[in-house]
Amino acid sequence: MLNAAPGPAPDATEEDLALRDRAAGVLRENDAGGWTRAAPRLYPHQWSWDSAFIAIGWAHLDTGRALTELEGLFAAQWPTGMVPHIVFRAGPDHPYFPGPEWWDCPNSVGTGAAPGLPAATTGICQPPVHALAVRRIWELTPPAGRPAIRERIRALYPRLVAWHRYLATQRDPEGSGLVTTYHPWEGTDNSPRWDRALARIQAPDPGPYTRLDARELGDPSQRPADWDYDRYLHLVGLLRKYRYDDAQIYRHYPFLIKDVFFSAVLVAANAALLDLADVAGASDGDREQLARWLDRGQAGLAARFDAGSGLCVDYDVRAEQDIRLRTFAGFAPLFARALEDGQHAGQCAGQRDAQLRALDSGDFCGDPRLRWRLLPSTSPAEPAFEPRTYWRGPVWPVISWLLTEALTALGATARAAEMRRDSLAQIAGDGDFAEYYEPFTGKPLGSQCQSWTAAVTLDWLAAPR
Ligand code: 9WN
DSSP states (O other): OOOSSSSOOTTOOHHHHHHHHHHHHHHHHHBOSSSBOSSSSSOOSEEHHHHHHHHHHHTTTOHHHHHHHHHHHHTTOOTTSOOOSEEOOSOTTSOOSSOHHHHOHHHHOOTTTOSOOSSOBOSOOOOOTHHHHHHHHHHHOOGGGHHHHHHHHHHHHHHHHHHHHHHHHTTOTTOOSOOEEOOTTSSOTTOGGGHHHHHTOOOOOOOSOOOSHHHHHSOGGGSOOHHHHHHHHHHHHHHHHTTTOHHHHHHHOSOOEEOHHHHHHHHHHHHHHHHTHHHHTOOHHHHHHHHHHHHHHHHHHHHTEETTTTEEOEEETTTTEEEOOOBGGGGHHHHHTOSSSSTTHHHHHHHHHHHHHHHTSTTTTTOTTOSSSOOOSBOTTSTTOOTTSGGGSOBOHHHHHHHHHHHHHTTOHHHHHHHHHHHHHHHHSSSSSOSEEOTTTOOEESOSSOHHHHHHHHHHHTSOO
16 A cells, blocks of 8 residues: 555655665656656656656655656647657757657658647657556645646646547557557567567668667667667658558558557556546546446457466567567556456456466566566566566566556555565665666666666655565
């Protein structure tokens, strides 16, 4: 259970309070004035799902500031409803590759998003964690602040519904309940889930380019390979060519994946918007629509569940193939947090038990070599596993956060508490709020002072031990 008011848990130790101060310091340091850099150097702009996690962190310090984070992000929402994955807000003194010129959205966007995009952005999106953040902000708003925050949530709510509508329609023309992703950058860049689809892409020719990420980290083995980047950039070129028009993309574009993790976040986010419906004064029509999307999403995930492995399976739309790999995404039904009630309850109860068994099996958290019993991004039993390389093995605190929330919601509170304790021990160890961690040694990897790691730390620290 969460504290009713912002602040540390009542049983917080000295160490907890010190960690809390440090986490708050990271957010304050990365605060660029109403929006927060995802990381001070590696990611100097505003990222979409980072912002949602960051807002959850801010909510423990200042709920008004937390909402400002999301209001700024949604000011860059496209007329289609899409919330872009990066809003380039940092200016020329903070280089990032690829920058707005690679996306060239103002000149490329077709009928769907014209005229006049509100900001320099990319043309793809990331998992919709935002509604979870708004719900947390509301939960943490003290009574005296509620009228003002309620007004702001009311103003933001239609934008959140439009965002979910975009995902439930343009990104799911089949009405399957599953979101189609267009690019590895739509969340989990070099996850091995995309390897086969990327390998099919012929003759990528993105032209000459210079990566800044490997130079920034000084260790290319922690980042996606050049092979990946060639294809990422080639895909950006194709999206530009199809003018970011979803219908065109669906017709011609080579990389279309029914991503069960992304779809699961949408299910959980639809539930969060329904929870906020009274606060936001949602119309009956919106409530019914959200309930339909939620139900459809849950059914879509149930249909992708593989009883043999206990995991949920992504689907490559172009190749018409299942993507059968043991990764964190296989736990999509858990991440969706919707396994117990609703129309699919019977089917889902069995899935929940199978998922919980798979989670602590030797393929995942039960691997005795793990430093902590935390979910690695890719199973160490998977041939594609690489313990130091980004989404191919390391533990990501934000994924652990989504999982602890899900386990709590599903009643597995002891396991959730253990995962929260282990995650805090991981973060409090070496490093400074790292982006991701080596699963066997616990070594911090990637960017340091990563905003979303600090943000979930603040949220975890508010729960009694
Ligand atoms: C590309 C900012 C982002 C996260 C992504 C993570 C990583 C970017 C990159 O960093 O992606 O968007 O340059 O590798 O994969 O999930 O939002 O933290």
